[in-house]
Amino acid sequence: MIFSSASFILFFVAVLAVYAGVRTPGQRAGVLLAASIIFYASWKPVYLLLIGLSITANWYAYRRMLATRSRTLMIVVIVANLGVLAGFKYLGLLIESVLWVASAAGGDVAVARPAWIDWALPLGISFYTFQMLSAMIDVYRGSCTKVIGYRDWCLYVTFFPQLIAGPILHVHELVDQLQTLKPIAWDNLRIGAFIFVGGLIKKALFADNLAPVVDDLYAHPERLDLMRAWLATVAFGMEIYLDFSGYSEMAIGLARMFGVVLPLNFQFPYISRNPSEFWRRWHITLSRWLRDYLYVSLGGNRDGRFNTYRNLMLTMLLGGLWHGASWTFVFWGFLHGALLVLNRLLNGSLRVLGVREGYRVDRVISLLGWPTMFIAVQFTWVFFRAPGFDDAWQICAAMLGMAQPAALAPVRMYELAGVLLTVVLVLAEPRIVDMFRRAGVAWWWRVPFALRGTVYASFVLLLVMFGGPTQKFIYFDF
Numbered sequence: 001m002i003f004s005s006a007s008f009i010l011f012f013v014a015v016l017a018v019y020a021g022v023r024t025p026g027q028r029a030g031v032l033l034a035a036s037i038i039f040y041a042s043w044k045p046v047y048l049l050l051i052g053l054s055i056t057a058n059w060y061a062y063r064r065m066l067a068t069r070s071r072t073l074m075i076v077v078i079v080a081n082l083g084v085l086a087g088f089k090y091l092g093l094l095i096e097s098v099l100w101v102a103s104a105a106g107g108d109v110a111v112a113r114p115a116w117i118d119w120a121l122p123l124g125i126s127f128y129t130f131q132m133l134s135a136m137i138d139v140y141r142g143s144c145t146k147v148i149g150y151r152d153w154c155l156y157v158t159f160f161p162q163l164i165a166g167p168i169l170h171v172h173e174l175v176d177q178l179q180t181l182k183p184i185a186w187d188n189l190r191i192g193a194f195i196f197v198g199g200l201i202k203k204a205l206f207a208d209n210l211a212p213v214v215d216d217l218y219a220h221p222e223r224l225d226l227m228r229a230w231l232a233t234v235a236f237g238m239e240i241y242l243d244f245s246g247y248s249e250m251a252i253g254l255a256r257m258f259g260v261v262l263p264l265n266f267q268f269p270y271i272s273r274n275p276s277e278f279w280r281r282w283h284i285t286l287s288r289w290l291r292d293y294l295y296v297s298l299g300g301n302r303d304g305r306f307n308t309y310r311n312l313m314l315t316m317l318l319g320g321l322w323h324g325a326s327w328t329f330v331f332w333g334f335l336h337g338a339l340l341v342l343n344r345l346l347n348g349s350l351r352v353l354g355v356r357e358g359y360r361v362d363r364v365i366s367l368l369g370w371p372t373m374f375i376a377v378q379f380t381w382v383f384f385r386a387p388g389f390d391d392a393w394q395i396c397a398a399m400l401g402m403a404q405p406a407a408l409a410p411v412r413m414y415e416l417a418g419v420l421l422t423v424v425l426v427l428a429e430p431r432i433v434d435m436f437r438r439a440g441v442a443w444w445w446r447v448p449f450a451l452r453g454t455v456y457a458s459f460v461l462l463l464v465m466f467g468g469p470t471q472k473f474i475y476f477d478f
Contacts, residue, residue, distance in 0.1 A: 196253030
């Protein structure tokens with residue numbers, strides 16, 4: 001069930017109705033756990049067995065970790081969880097890579113992914129694996145000492161608004177709220193619905209309409225010239241942002257209707273002026289996870305400049321690999337790692353030269369930072385979206401004006417206008433949100449019901465008439 005589908009809306013209304021009818025926090029938690037199991041089973045019921053075994057094994061490990069804080073147990077937990085993740089997500093890439101090395105070494109080997117390896121990736125496995133690992137590591141480090149019962153642990157992992165694609169949460173951000181679930185509150189319903197509708201508009205009205213444009217252009221990289229290559233890539237940059245931030249906002253809105261507050265996952269990443277700022281604004285909970293549990297564990301910035309750069313690069317390489325079982329994702333991570341290292345080198349050089357914050361040179365660099373960062377990020381998306389390196393290099397060549405296609409992919413004027421309008425709206429989003437924050441939403445409930453009903457009906461009509469064909473969320477593949 002996709003959040004933007006009619007079947008999910010009916011499911012959610014039914015869950016909300018049952019939730020409103022129970023009396024105690026324990027009963028409310030039971031309703032949400034049952035709903036989460038049904039929601040996950042609606043995709044592929046067989047994977048309930050995998051997530052159930054994973055949750056149970058990790059709960060026993062969590063209890064043992066609370067008692068011992070054993071380094072050996074921590075290593076076993078990490079290896080076991082990442083081993084399961086690797087088996088389902090990366091075994092095909094590993095086999096393909098070994099075959100490629102054997103072929104390059106002169107062996108008579110066909111470099112092809114075996115057909116038997118193409119099983120379906122369990123939905124949300126990367127997200128719920130990281131969420132359970134964060135709890136284990138927090139206990140091992142001593143920053144979490146919370147005893148969690150089996151039901152609350154299951155709900156912490158499977159809470160359906162954020163099960164499939166995050167946000168990735170720490171134990172303290174969710175378990176306390178799930179243990180003290182309160183009755184339905186009208187204010188939570190209104191605020192949650194408002195946030196959900198904002199995410200729904202991003203997903204259904206914009207991302208789903210951009211998807212066919214991106215798919216058509218990326219399907220024929222040999223037919224892209226300079227304009228079409230940039231159009232395809234910027235369209236994908238807008239699509240993935242609107243799709244994933246739309247999902248995150250829908251998840252936040254759904255949880256809020258039950259009185260559960262989830263953290264922001266996006267904060268206007270395309271207005272960033274440098275790579276560090278971008279990763280503080282893009283997929284915030286994953287960036288935080290990589291920083292807290294990978295970058296810091298590698299040594300962070302404690303052991304000198306060279307080791308800091310090495311740790312940054314390793315973190316981004318592994319972050320790229322987390323996104324998908326392809327070397328193009330690793331290269332995408334490498335490009336972002338290189339941008340982070342270059343940014344640190346630039347800042348270090350400016351400090352050596354005595355350039356301080358607020359100086360004219362600093363203001364000029366900051367002013368140039370936004371268009372430079374915007375272009376750089378769009379360029380890196382090529383390796384995220386292209387199915388392989390051959391297509392990616394071809395698209396990059398076209399973006400640099402080095403391609404001379406014999407025939408051009410068709411581009412309709414309304415598609416071009418739609419992409420440009422989307423870019424303008426995404427860049428204007430911070431001001432739009434700020435305007436709503438200053439005005440608040442209380443005034444809306446004072447508007448006569450007939451007028452509010454007309455606006456609601458207009459939104460529904462707009463989504464029905466102009467919403468794109470329903471697409472699954474991009475991050476469901478990760």
